Amino acid sequence: AYSLRQREKKVYFEIDELQDDDYLFCEECQTFFVEECPVHGPPVFVNDTVVAWGQEGRAQLTLPEGMSISPSQIPKAGLGVWNEAKAILKGVHFGPYEGEITEEEEAAHSGYSWVITKGKNYYEYIDAKDEDKSNWMRYVNCAREEEEQNLVAFQHHGKIFYRSCRQILPGRELLVWYGDDYGKELGIKWNSMWKNRQEPKDDCYPCPCCNIAFTGKEYLEKHMKRKHPSRYV
Ligand SMILES: [Zn+2]
Numbered sequence: 148a149y150s151l152r153q154r155e156k157k158v159y160f161e162i163d164e165l166q167d168d169d170y171l172f173c174e175e176c177q178t179f180f181v182e183e184c185p186v187h188g189p190p191v192f193v194n195d196t197v198v199a200w201g202q203e204g205r206a207q208l209t210l211p212e213g214m215s216i217s218p219s220q221i222p223k224a225g226l227g228v229w230n231e232a233k234a235i236l237k238g239v240h241f242g243p244y245e246g247e248i249t250e251e252e253e254a255a256h257s258g259y260s261w262v263i264t265k266g267k268n269y270y271e272y273i274d275a276k277d278e279d280k281s282n283w284m285r286y287v288n289c290a291r292e293e294e295e296q297n298l299v300a301f302q303h304h305g306k307i308f309y310r311s312c313r314q315i316l317p318g319r320e321l322l323v324w325y326g327d328d329y330g331k332e333l334g335i336k337w338n339s340m341w342k343n344r345q346e347p348k349d350d351c352y353p354c355p356c357c358n359i360a361f362t363g364k365e366y367l368e369k370h371m372k373r374k375h376p377s378r379y380v
């Protein structure tokens with residue numbers, strides 16, 4: 148559950164009656180909303196292509212129209228998801244992330260899982276390592292640095308969704324990073340999961356100040372210089 152405390156004033160609903168993960172976020176207004184943004188209307192969701200659960204190669208077959216799965220621009224990252232058709236506007240939602248639900252901590256090490264907060268200190272994992280029991284979102288790689296990120300991962304109604312945080316032009320790879328509020332609350336859990344998602348693919352350089360890990364020393368240095376200038380020597 149992420150904290151809404153600092154943004155409470157801008158939310159037009161009674162906080163007490165709602166779960167933290169009932170909220171969606173408007174990228175234009177930079178505020179949370181429940182059913183629709185008072186200014187920009189209802190949220191846009193892109194549907195997966197419908198494929199039976201357990202069908203061979205299901206994950207790739209669920210890819211929405213206008214995208215492709217092909218080698219990533221990130222060295223050693225394997226496959227990635229690319230936008231091939233028209234530009235994806237800011238604030239478009241994808242998901243939910245599909246996989247097998249488990250409480251086993253082991254799932255955190257598959258490199259294809261996300262953690263879901265079910266309550267205080269109660270977590271589940273959604274593990275997409277099986278390509279027959281998951282969807283296309285398993286192929287979306289993690290951004291190496293903030294400039295590269297065009298999707299934010301967040302929890303909504305107990306599931307993981309991705310939201311475009313900037314326009315994604317045709318020919319660009321979709322690259323995800325987790326939301327700030329969400330990451331902070333989960334702290335170490337996210338940090339270790341983040342490392343696991345990166346590890347099989349490349350080296351890992353965690354930031355000593357916040358819950359972010361980078362796949363290259365140069366990216367970490369750039370981040371330190373910009374976000375923690377006092378710690379940067
Ligand atoms: Zn709005």
Ligand SMILES: [Zn+2]
Nearest residue numbers: 354356357374
């Ligand atoms: Zn940092």
